[in-house]
Amino acid sequence: MRPLDKLPPPAWNDYSDTAAIPLGDAAVHLADALGDYCSLCEMRLGSDLIVHHKLRQATPETVRKADWPDLLLICHDCHRHMSRHSITPEERGDYLWPDTDPSFTLHGDSPLIYRLRPVPYIVVDGDARETSTREFVFAEANPAADLELQRKAANTIALFQLNSPYYDAASHTLLLSRAEHMQVPCNRLQQRTLAWTKAAASVDRIRRMRALPEAREHPGLVELLRQQITHTANAKGNWSVWMTHFWQEFGEKDLLARAFLERPEDNPGFHFPGTHHERLRWEAL
Structure with a gap:
């Protein structure tokens, strides 16, 4: 968040x-x-x-x-x-409110964390059950966070059903009827997972671009790719997912700052306006 x-x-x-x-x-x-x-x-x-x-x-x-x-x-x-x-x-x-509470940081004690996990996806049709395994990015209360923040994070996930109303956290299953399955019932979960997939592809492109001899001779090529990734993230949303994936893969403060943080002096596009740097604890990194 x-x-x-x-x-x-x-x-x-x-x-x-x-x-x-x-x-x-x-x-x-x-x-x-x-x-x-x-x-x-x-x-x-x-x-x-x-x-x-x-x-x-x-x-x-x-x-x-x-x-x-x-x-x-x-x-x-x-x-x-x-x-x-x-x-x-x-x-x-x-509950956690993103404009007043610590909701996400790049440190290990972030109240909310985002993980790509497989989950049993069970579709009920009368007496029949059809089970498959799918992967989604779940919002979770961080067990390494302060206990009070853990409680608030869990309450927030439950209140807004951030992992779909069909998700049972205790059994880690998605259970829904055939009619519900046909209506794209987990849109927020699916969009979050799509953002993760886009972020993973973007990470791979940056790695491959940096390995090219042309990139060392023309560093502006990597910058152009970074700008395109920023536009993609802006269009898809799910800022915390992009930040999580890029930080896990690169750990580069400068790259994240230019791609996902509001830096008017460097990024006149204001790609994600309103990000609170102090509660992100960005400057401490």
Whole structure:
């Protein structure tokens, strides 16, 4: 879960303190500040931008200027799963919120980690069961993290069903009906896994490019490839997956900074705006 530095864009400050801001306008401002990605599952959003207010049970019709610290931009799936549970304002502290809590770092104690794992995929059709093995990238609470952060991470995964509502963590299985199977039921899990696959292919391309004599003679070739990878990551979303894979494979701070972090002085494209460097603990690496 990408750590967010949710600074309001200049246009947000143009509202009066008492103005009733339509949710559609608030969604546009949040996308300007954070990019059009779900603040929770990190999936790239289309036109379905849902504004979530952390302190309200129901989705409000309008928000106020002072509500900015409590607003997130989330996808339909994360909103749907959360709306099934009644969470009081006092219980909000039992979960990780990417704009206020440590949610992901490149150190070994990151509360949330992402791993590619095989899983039994069971399709139920009446009395019959069809089982296959598939690989997906799962979000997990890190056993090396602080115990309180582990608890919050596990709660967050369960609340938003980040690994699909059909996933049973205790048995590590995906169990769904034939009808559910035919409806692409695990979209966030599949998109996260697709991002991992793209990241793995990108790592391989960088390695092969660096090994070419032409790359040593013309270092700009590797930079052009890096720029293309950045555009691919930007289009796919799932920033934490890209960061995890590239850090595991390369461990190169400079490469990650130029590809996946907002560095206005080096990267005027602002590929992943709103990333909170301090909570990433980037500077300590």
